[in-house]
Amino acid sequence: MNKFFLIVHILAAILCVGPITVAASMFPPIARRMLTAETPGAGGLDVLHRITRLYAWVSLAVPLFGFALAGSMHVMGEAWLISSIVLTLAAALVLALLVVPAQSAVLAVAGGTPEARSGVLSKAKLLSMTSGIFALLWLIVLVLMVVKPGHHRG
Template sequence: MSKILLILHVLAAVIAVGPVTVAGSMFPAAVRRAAAAPDKPESAAAVRLLHRICRVYAGVGLAVPVFGFATASSMHVLGSAWLIVSIVLTGVAAVVLALLVLPAQEVAIAGLNGSDADAATVAAQIRRLAMLTGTFNLLWATVTILMIVRPGSSTGA
């Protein structure tokens, strides 16, 4: 049963977190392009699509910790330090995504729809969004490394 849960956990992580990291990383550049070419509706449509990908897959990503807890429980490693650190980092990543990245993307989309903000303000918002997205991606990369290396594990990995 542990193997099946681990497979589901890894698949959920790849299928859910992967699109968020890619679409989130593409978003700031897409906003810059759309802001630079307000006469091209396809640019704004691309920005909205990237945001939707991030939002939908963030919801799908809830399966990752669910399968993760089930896997850890079946493997009797819930008290392992590497797992506790991974859980905390996953929680921080979720907070960064839900409370910082997605709302900042929504602000950027609203800005494309006729905001009176000056170019310097928009540029600063886009830089902040890129930094937040990078933080989210680094948190997930760290969790992935911890899941593979598992410090102190008996597997020798």
């Protein structure tokens, strides 16, 4: 059963977290171009936002199967796993509280006046940082999952 949980956990991470990370990182430069353009238009931002939102929900499979795997392997008390859980929660909060709302704010003015679009330009600029933090948190989780510092079992 461990192998099944491991395969689904890794597959969910690749197929769910990967697209979120890519879509979230592609959004800011396109948003900045759209917000400063002469003629307004979403320019694919709605698709990137939809990918970010939809895959965020589907990616709940990653910790679900991760908990199942950790429970069956009896490693729930290990420091590397607890750190990974905390960082995964932090990544989810960054996505839910910073990235998705800022994307929504940009999309809300996509077809608006130049003044309305310039009003959310700062949010679009911050999106580069927050989506980078999201990606960095997942990178650290990946390293912890592979290296497992302090882990003494096979």
